[in-house]
Amino acid sequence: MIDRRLYLPETSWCDRPDRLTAAGVPDDVGFATKPALARQMIAAALDAGVPVGWVTGDEVYGAHPGLRADLERRRIGYVLAVGCDRRVHVNDGRTSIRVDDLADRIPTAEWQQHSCGSGAKGPRDYPWAWVTTATSAGEHRWLLIRRNRTTGELAFYLCWSPRLVPLHTLVTVAGSRWSIEELFQTGKGQVGLDHYQVRGWTGWHRFITLAMLALAVLTILAATTAQQPDPDPEIIALTVAEIRRLLNAFVLALPLPPAHTLHWSTWRRTSQARARRSHYQRRLGHLA
Template identity: 85%
Template sequence: MFLAYVTPHGRALIDRRLYLPETTWCQQPDRLTAAGVPDQVGFATKPALARQMITAALDAGVPFGWVTGDEVYGADPGLRADLEHRGIGYALAVGCDRRVAVNDGRTLIRVDDLADRIPTTEWQPHSCGPGAKGPRDYLWAWITTATQPDEHRWLLIRRNRTTGELAFYLCWSPRPVPLHTLVRVAGSRWSIEELFQTGKGQAGLDHYQVRSWTGWHRFITLAMLALAILTILTAQQPDAELEIIALTVAEIRRLLNAFVLTATLPPEHTLHWSTWRRTSQARARRSHYQRRQAK
């Protein structure tokens, strides 16, 4: 399990926990001893591990104001209570059978039934950020689920404009926020999937065969550090011109390999191919965006 830190300038993995299934691991002391698992480590659910990582980040002074996650975390009342107690807003996914309070708490209703009652005019188009093939545009609706005065609690609903597929989020904030803020937070959850892909492809996040508690933590920490360094270098690059894509994590890794880790070719040769790759990527991105926007 990983905790990701997402900003407009970049994203990185900042913490990790090794989830040990209760039956196949935590109830087999010989297996735990053989793997070097410390005695004080016991079974913990995934939401409990998430709470540990979030608490550690807050105690370390990491500045953030929002948390998002998938249905495993949205269904955990302890995690939501912890975030509210610390004044951290959240947009956590929940299943379609979740019941929420409406009409000032007088009525409990399933979120999918509630979505069916929303008039067409109440759905608002918003993008939750750029994707590999263009803006990730969806239709969104939000409904107040507060049960107390001055409480800022909502159900956020996302609808796919093509398929009609729905997604649901429980949201809370210590202060009033507009819809587009909740959309941005909910949409940032895809960053964890992108980080897994980038971490595996560029920092070898999954390239290990360790069989011990200590070995896993050492390897994963070094891979996370490598990915964070690449992310920082990427964020420090100046804005690129329209005809060339900005330096990416993958491109910076290629340049580091070419200039530092291998027998170097002339710098002009390496930089020429970097420019060629990024120019081609810029053309491909424009083509994807134009095709998506023409639909």
């Protein structure tokens, strides 16, 4: 997490100047939709020189033409989810069709199996298909479709890139959205990202910034320990949750003998390693 914006509902906040004043909201802050806030944060990151390859997001952001236009103008590729009723242009722009109707017309042989990343219970393998939706020569624009092997449920993504890319690249970007959702879950569970009780503009920004900083410290520690050579195959690497637990035990709580605390850490991570192997073996068995 590198930035944050406070969403203020229009009806219960932005139309009540007295409430905004009491909470210390600056006078120049008005109602902004979530895609508008995303556009602000993306622009701030790009203007600051943050290295960005792709942008991904759910249907709230995929349905916003201004956000997509911003990214294309900045030459930043995107893979953004859209609803099943979205219409796209095919046949060089000559035909407009709903994405769910288009999916029904894709031959079985055109679906390709790809993994969009590793999950807690095994690789995230799905059948994928893509259709060119470019309307002019040299344009790299696609509709990406994911199908659930078990339920047959479909997910749709509008994709654009300043250069030609393979299908697997788009799949990888689409799958990276899960890491964002997992990050929010980790932030809420490990550093209390959603545990604030402040009612003021300044207090909220202070709390969120400190929570983001704490999560960054834990994440860097976890990434550093994961890079250590010769890891024990019978134990998973230290996770954000485990590092927080160890810091609480060694720094904040009444200390137990270090050997006792480290023993329980090893036991937990060994059990997690066994569970992960079982999940992966069962998942891979289903795919065989």
